[in-house]
Amino acid sequence: MTPVAPTDDTLDLGAALADSHVAEVLATLDAELIGLAPVKTRIREIAALLLVEKLRMQAGLSAGPPSLHMSFTGNPGTGKTTIALRMAEILHLLGYVRKGHLVAVTRDDLVGQFIGHTAPKTKEVLKRAMGGVLFIDEAYFLYRPENERDYGQEVIEILLQVMENQRDDLVVILAGYRDRMSRFFASNPGMSSRIAHHIDFPDYAPDELHDIALLMLGQLQYRLSPDAERALVEYIERRRAQPNFANARSVRNALDRARLRQANRLFSRGGGSLTRDDLMTIEAEDIRASRVFKDPAASEAER
Amino acid sequence: MRLTQGTFSFLPDLSDDQIRAQIEYCLAQGWALSIEYTDDPHPRNTYWEMFGPPMFDLRDTAGVMTELEDVRRTFPGHYIKLNAFDSTRGFETIRLSFIVNRPRHEPGFRLVREESAGRTVRYTVHAYAADRPEGERYE
């Protein structure tokens, strides 16, 4: 885009928005992800900022190339990777990122096993991610100050370099648990200063989890009996309170176990033919058989 | 003398933008890029030194350009070429290869003639630079 001298001509924001097709991606976001209201709001805000920045550049105004690196904090199963994918698309549509693909890695993909191994390994990942977005999950594992022979620091150095000097080539998103990420940033102010946008992913509310479960069941072509629906509500309440709750992922796991129990129930019923309805319906007992419904102390011991 | 190996040697040396455009073309075909360098430009020298392994699965030129900067900084006086490799069946070979750096001064080759029976001559080509040891061949 060649900058144009500032004039009094008006720039059509609506047209710019339509041209970029960003609205479509945001609509997809709304459709495919349940809840996440605060996250979706943040995404919309960032998209607006980037769009306006583009228009400002066209008008010859510039606040310098915007910093785009981000951090996503929250518990597992709250949609961080999905949002990262959509963010990559939006950045691409708005022209901030050349190709718009997402490369998702963890510490093990970046850190080497012996001296001299780390730099080429990290650089290889970076090369693959260039033109798109690099998503580093549980980024704080890169920092292990207690182990002086740990090569994670090297990765951090390389990332700091690239995040500062090759902003046109790569956008980095760091992700992980909220408290651990803030400890990580506190110990690595250089990293913290390069992050432009912090987005927090709150846990899903119980009714959102319920909706997610129904959506999943629909996709899998199952349905719940009315008793099973009530059982599911209870299940979610109990499971949420327990440790290691991974939001949507935990719901998914629970549904898979319910399906297993349904299958065994149908099997052990013995004799007789099955109707389509039989095959599709999950009964309350398929859910209530879960450990979650047993005595909490006992279920802790079993874990 | 100007070594005219590689696909674009008869054109003026390519600018970084032109190199980038060629890399973009190679990525679009799904070819892997690799960088090689040498100070022995004999036409039968098939195995130049590899600067890192070939780069598979790239989506963007930036990665290659960074490597290119690196190799030029490390071996400014060597011949450096960029290869694009196609692994599809029926090819499994290099599809594009061009020089992206050359020594400032290229002394060229001597034709060595060994007279044999009758009027037969056995020929070989000898690079003047190769008279010096590896690493000391070009200023």
Place this chain on the structure above:
Amino acid sequence: MGAATDRATPVDTADRYRAGVLKYAQMGYWEPDYVPADTDVLAVFRITPQEGVDPQEAAAAVAGESSTATWTVVWTDRLTAAEAYRAKAYRLDPVPGSPGEFFAYIAYDLDLFEPGSIANLTASIIGNVFGFKPLKALRLEDMRLPVAYVKTFDGPPTGIVVERERLDKFGRPLLGATVKPKLGLSGRNYGRVVYEALRGGLDFTKDDENINSQPFMHWRDRFLSCMEAVNRAAAATGEVKGHYLNVTGATMEDMYERAEFAKELGSVVVMIDLVIGYTAIQSMSKWARRNDVILHLHRAGHSTYTRQKTHGVSFRVISKWMRLAGVDHIHAGTVVGKLEGDPNMVQGFYNILREPRNPVDLQRGLYFEQDWASLRKVMPVASGGIHAGQMHQLLTYLGEDVILQFGGGTIGHPMGIQAGATANRVALEAMILARNEGHDIWNEGPEILARAARDCLPLKAALDTWGDVTFDYTSTDTPDFVPTATPS
């Protein structure tokens, strides 16, 4: 003749073998229900029956005469499994737009052919039938060689991929030129032309088809001079260079002697002419592989039988035979040169030579699906009246795996042979660069050349001299076949 009774289906066995004369269709050579086996060799002939001859009977006759039939019934047929050895005409289509002409599809059992022998294949298919009186004209249009048969051949000794690896040249067509004048130069002067052209930027130079060993230049003197020139140019440029040394001779012994000398002198390539015959070509192919030399074939004499649409053998069949017999280069047409060449037909030839598999493509004259069973690819050569100003058209029509030969365009350059070679090389590299960058070279070609010419005086001179000479081919030439028939 021509009446319904002539189309009788084969009579029963006892009647079939009673002495006398039967119609071919009655002898069992017309079998419309026959489904060709995967191992059958298939052929499609364009037949023009004489006035009053039933086309089905004519097709059956072609099948018969190219396999087991004779004009009368013979009892000795009973000593054979005659059913198997009979070729079967299984399909007959009228040629669109040409009344009186028909496409006859014929299937041959694999056992009719000796493995790995083109001489036998051709003697079998075309050895007997072309003079047959009931046909006014006959043309072998296409053949399908089954994988079982393809596998009995070694194919090209080098192939496109290995050739490029030996030359270390990738990403662009190769450049060549035939030495001019065709005849009369002495060895030493001949070598001068070679040196100048290779030094200027061409990859190859070429003997012409009739340069063998004549009073004005003995072959040994030519070989010695050329190899001096080739190596001198290699040293000057740092590239691998070659000259197609023509080893065609009167006998195989002569040819082996010449080829051995070429090898001794270190040539990367030797050349043979089509007229040496299929047996000699296969021998030379084996020799080339044993000695790691590229084999170039000049298709000398082919147009005596490939050019007429109604009679002869189509060049696409020759291409197939040559890929099997095993040559590395073959001249296959230019489209935009001085010689008339329908772009569709030429692309058909190129596809046969270069692709791992050819689907049915009636528009390009490919009547059968042909699987090449990983047989190596032949590099097509485009030669004849082309010049640097056509580079964008050549690249578009012919692609990248091709040798472009600019004889006159190199040697006739106003600034000299080296300049001519340089002009062609710069034009080619500039066009490839632009194509890779995403330019529409078909339309922007002239601008791209003009821009490159700004840094290259020889190219500028070439464009000024020949720039207006375009056999500007707007491909509207309709192929003689409009795809209406169902693929076989």
